[in-house]
Amino acid sequence: MPALKIKSQSQRARPSPRAVDAWGWDLLAIKPVRRFMVSRWYPGAFQAISLVLFGMVVYFGLFSTIRPAYNFATAVTWNLWWPLLPLSLVLMGRMWCTICPLVPPIELAQRLANPTRMPGQFLRRYGVWLMGLTFIFVTWANRMWSIISSPRATALLLLALLGLAVVVAVLYKRRAFCRYICPIGTFTGLYAMTAAVELRSNSAATCDGCKGKECYRGSDTVGGCPLYQYTRTMDSNRNCNLCGQCIKSCPHGAVELRLRTPGRELWLLGTPLLGEAFLVMMLVVVVYMQTADMTTAWADYMRWLLGNTALVDYNLAFTLTFVAAILAVMGIYLLVTRWASAPGAWRRNFAAFGYAYIPLILAVHLGHNFTHLVSEGPKALSAAFWSVLNPLGTATAPVQAAGIPMLNQAWMVPLVLLGGTGSLYTAWRISQKPASGGGKGKLLPHLIFLLVLTVLFVQLFLLPMNLRHAH
């Protein structure tokens, strides 16, 4: 049984999450929901489906046509799954991470290797930065090698992630890869914080008196929390994938899955992290550039850059722009927090207010992905069916279903404004907390930065767009 380093956590004088919850309606009180969550079908049935789809993506990616518009791998991965992922995070928290196809291979590897080590201090301390680096690398690599336009590269990327996940699974108990390394974990955790559901302990007293702490350690029949969470002290969705193991293992029925006001966790969070604020700022850049990349203005900018500077290589020009944008946004955010914070408290301010920017980024990300889904989803579905009926990809490709034209995204503007308003409100709520490191009246710098970002994103959606990133 793993060592349980939760004594200090349980001693924190934190209010029971129930005490600050507005709705608190426990979904597990609905009998069919509870029965399903504790059944052996959950999450196994979903994992089986996603594993089959993963196998198909790899097969078609490696062996079928190299035309991305007609290949199952690119169509399903980039035109269906990828656009739907952020939406699933808003609706169901990080549940994707429990039905992810990498989970069964991770569990198989651990059954064979039986690792005994828990993640050490390095991973626990720097995992969030590691995740940011893997995310930046995958984003950059995608642009360099046009992974989303290449079935082969798509399959190889997924196989590389599978290989890395298995290696980490052999080294550490439970899911160190998902918690500390997975590039997707960068935003799944952050966006899951806005979800309308949360899994928490429903009784601090019961948990404090509980000897077994089975939710964390596991029981004779159910494993411990794969993401190293102790439900008694959880105040965030970021590291809960709703796998349901704690529901199955808790002998006191002290775990509940409740509805809540979406986003409230962003300002109630008791443990803001500097690294996560860094990830949020990085997402600002990635989401902006991914959307800008769809505009005709981006092509004009790149032409200008290549024609008026010493740069002649497109990839180098893109890389320098990417790095410069990350440094610029990070630098501005640093200045904003320096201006906004009380003396000696900028780190707290940097960490706490980072979460205020999530609603805006999420809205832009949803708008961006929705554009792809509606425009390209019908074609992707027909490509997927065609691939399955034609596994070698040698038949003549059919005429594809037309997507709904989305070249004018002006109607995305209300969504961005909604996100911006959510961010402003979140910033105001965070500023009310003494632990946010700001003095009275020091909300202004964050409000200005948020307004500037909102205007920039609105302006982005008003520009003429192409459908797919291409150069």
Ligand code: SF4
């Ligand atoms: S096993 Fe149940 S009662 Fe015990 S600490 Fe975990 S959630 Fe609380």
Ligand code: SF4
């Ligand atoms: S807290 Fe419970 S549901 Fe969440 S990851 Fe841990 S075991 Fe799974």
